[in-house]
Amino acid sequence: MMIRMSATLIDRPTSGATEDELATQLHDVRTRTRRLTEDLSTRQLMGPMLPIVNPVLWEIGHVGWFHEYWTLRHAHGEAPGLDGADLLWNSSTVAHATRWDLKLPDRNGVFAYMADVLGRQVGRLSGGVEARMRYFYELSIRHEDMHVEALAYTRQTLGYARPDGLGHAADHDAGPWPGDASVPGGRWRLGSTGADGFIFDNEKWAHEVGIAPFRIAKAPVTNAEFAAFVRAGGYRNRQFWSAAGWAWREGTGAERPVYWLETDGGYGTWRRYQDVEPLAPHAPVMFVNWYEAEAWCRWAKRRLPTEAEWEAAALGEAVANGSCLADSKRRWPWGETSPSSQHANLDFAFDGPLDVAACAAGDSAFGCRQMIGNVWEWTASDFVPLPGFAADPYEDYSRPWFNTRKVLRGGSWATSARIARPGYRNFFTPERNDVIAGFRTCAL
Numbered sequence: 001m002m003i004r005m006s007a008t009l010i011d012r013p014t015s016g017a018t019e020d021e022l023a024t025q026l027h028d029v030r031t032r033t034r035r036l037t038e039d040l041s042t043r044q045l046m047g048p049m050l051p052i053v054n055p056v057l058w059e060i061g062h063v064g065w066f067h068e069y070w071t072l073r074h075a076h077g078e079a080p081g082l083d084g085a086d087l088l089w090n091s092s093t094v095a096h097a098t099r100w101d102l103k104l105p106d107r108n109g110v111f112a113y114m115a116d117v118l119g120r121q122v123g124r125l126s127g128g129v130e131a132r133m134r135y136f137y138e139l140s141i142r143h144e145d146m147h148v149e150a151l152a153y154t155r156q157t158l159g160y161a162r163p164d165g166l167g168h169a170a171d172h173d174a175g176p177w178p179g180d181a182s183v184p185g186g187r188w189r190l191g192s193t194g195a196d197g198f199i200f201d202n203e204k205w206a207h208e209v210g211i212a213p214f215r216i217a218k219a220p221v222t223n224a225e226f227a228a229f230v231r232a233g234g235y236r237n238r239q240f241w242s243a244a245g246w247a248w249r250e251g252t253g254a255e256r257p258v259y260w261l262e263t264d265g266g267y268g269t270w271r272r273y274q275d276v277e278p279l280a281p282h283a284p285v286m287f288v289n290w291y292e293a294e295a296w297c298r299w300a301k302r303r304l305p306t307e308a309e310w311e312a313a314a315l316g317e318a319v320a321n322g323s324c325l326a327d328s329k330r331r332w333p334w335g336e337t338s339p340s341s342q343h344a345n346l347d348f349a350f351d352g353p354l355d356v357a358a359c360a361a362g363d364s365a366f367g368c369r370q371m372i373g374n375v376w377e378w379t380a381s382d383f384v385p386l387p388g389f390a391a392d393p394y395e396d397y398s399r400p401w402f403n404t405r406k407v408l409r410g411g412s413w414a415t416s417a418r419i420a421r422p423g424y425r426n427f428f429t430p431e432r433n434d435v436i437a438g439f440r441t442c443a444l
């Protein structure tokens with residue numbers, strides 16, 4: 001697989017951000033990258049070789065390289081700023097397991113390279129950049145957003161300290177939010193359009209699908225609700241698991257969500273970063289994989305929503321008499337307003353998930369809460385191309401991963417609002433329990 005540059009620059013939809021706004025976004029996302037990495041020791045910057053993490057020192061260099069590759073080199077035609085950078089940081093050609101053995105620059109060298117690229121980008125932006133080139137700034141900013149979230153869950157995976165200076169402490173006073181919302185059936189336009197601003201290739205294009213009426217939980221499954229499944233012996237009962245899910249469970253010996261700690265036969269605590277903390281009963285369960293979500297559903301006689309159902313519950317409205325879905329699609333679940341911490345726990349508004357009753361201002365037309373933010377939500381759907389899919393210039397973003405992953409929607413507390421647009425399709429393999437994901441369910 002190669003990241004290839006397409007031969008021509010064509011107009012692609014962007015968010016409409018100006019050059020000044022893009023420069024601000026570049027600085028803001030870099031601040032997050034630095035807060036997630038600067039306090040780490042030289043040893044932590046390399047870390048253990050695991051299939052689910054990158055060496056942090058490699059990962060941040062790769063972020064800088066991606067910016068340089070797509071903006072300075074591809075869009076502006078500049079020469080590489082560092083000899084051999086492609087051989088270090090092209091994620092399509094540098095095999096994952098080899099990333100611990102590369103002759104990377106040291107910490108100061110990597111940060112200097114990143115700062116040099118950022119300085120050249122800001123210089124270009126201050127001189128004015130055409131819209132068709134701004135697309136690549138938007139792409140590389142979003143790519144850094146994704147790695148920021150990955151760095152946050154890598155610190156969790158590896159038991160590093162809680163990062164400083166990212167989000168207020170998440171309080172847990174909002175409580176549970178039980179019950180289902182009713183969504184009428186009808187036609188739904190799944191996917192994004194050219195009017196949705198910057199979009200990724202796997203969202204193209206919006207197309208009509210039919211949806212039967214369904215009932216979907218007003219909130220994601222909580223820790224307390226998941227604990228009932230664990231206490232009921234859910235991890236030891238084959239009947240709740242698919243063949244693939246049971247194979248995962250047997251292979252790993254999982255008895256509970258990966259970071260939960262069993263004390264006195266109960267599940268009151270978990271490992272959060274490097275500390276043991278109480279498990280908030282009414283916060284959404286997180287760090288569970290698709291198989292665990294599937295098993296919980298089978299135990300609770302529920303099911304995961306499809307992508308189309310998730311979108312309709314988040315963005316749909318009913319016609320006046322409530323009999324079917326209206327021909328409308330909101331920008332956000334709550335309407336047109338850009339997200340604030342009243343609507344959604346995004347952008348490190350808080351440093352972890354809030355209780356599921358929080359963010360009431362962000363309710364969808366059907367009364368679903370936290371469709372955006374707090375935790376990603378696994379859906380029932382396989383990650384497949386939509387009708388009319390064609391790869392964008394970053395060719396390896398989606399295409400190599402179709403049919404082997406499950407779709408997640410909605411974003412987490414560590415996701416930027418740029419990424420957590422409702423139309424954004426995240427995707428991971430079903431055994432991944434290290435990403436900031438939970439799930440919401442539908443009635444059978």
Ligand SMILES: [Fe+2]
Nearest residue numbers: 062091143147
């Ligand atoms: Fe990347």
